[in-house]
Amino acid sequence: MKMLEAIPALPVTDLESSIAFYRDSLGFSVEYEEDGFAVLSWDEVRIHLWLANDERWRRVDRSAPVITGTESFIAGTGSCHIGMDGVDELHGRLEDLGILHPDAPLGDRPWGVREFAVIDPDNNLLTFYERIGS
Template identity: 45%
Template sequence: MDQPRFLAAVPALAVSDERRAVAFLQDALGFVEFQHEGRGLGILRRDQVELHVWVADGSAPGAERRLAGSVSCRIEVTCVDELHRHCHELGVVHPNAGLSDKPWGTREFAVLDPDHNLITLYERIAPA
């Protein structure tokens, strides 16, 4: 019998203002919003990556306001150097997470969205 396999994951970032978050993701990272229902949820896509932003507004358990800005995700990309140049020009690169090669085989950097959620962008590199 076949075993279940995980095929995709969709990061969902808690934000204080989904329109502001959507604008950031469009301008800084080139995502395109493809669904907005006007209820504090934005769904965006770029290439094969889908990303959701939702408003942590205190309206229900699990949606506490303190959650906005407390999440992170990692997104695998190509041409990470070019993406880093673009984000650096916009001034959104995390001050402690500039572009660097990591011992676990990635070249990566991170950006902070307007709520300070951490989005790490990485490219796999050949081991030394």
């Protein structure tokens, strides 16, 4: 048995602005978009974005809550690690955009990677890393 691929699916509250962020700020390409779902890619990496904007959970009458799995509070709870070559170059390109995570600066980690993180408009966390050593 062998696993071949994993694709993060990140919940977002505004699909259009999220697509713009991933495309224009990070550099991903849009492969597909329809009905609250989008597929973005960069080389071999794929990210799925799905719309989590259902506000019915906020209703005052809590006796019969509506649970759909697309509640807006889910957005911003996702994260993923993206392996790459050239992590320093990407960091340099993103540094002035104000999207770097303040608690995850570029640096070498004891688990053998050089990494940094950014947050998307919904506060989903994306960590870009490059293997070092070995």
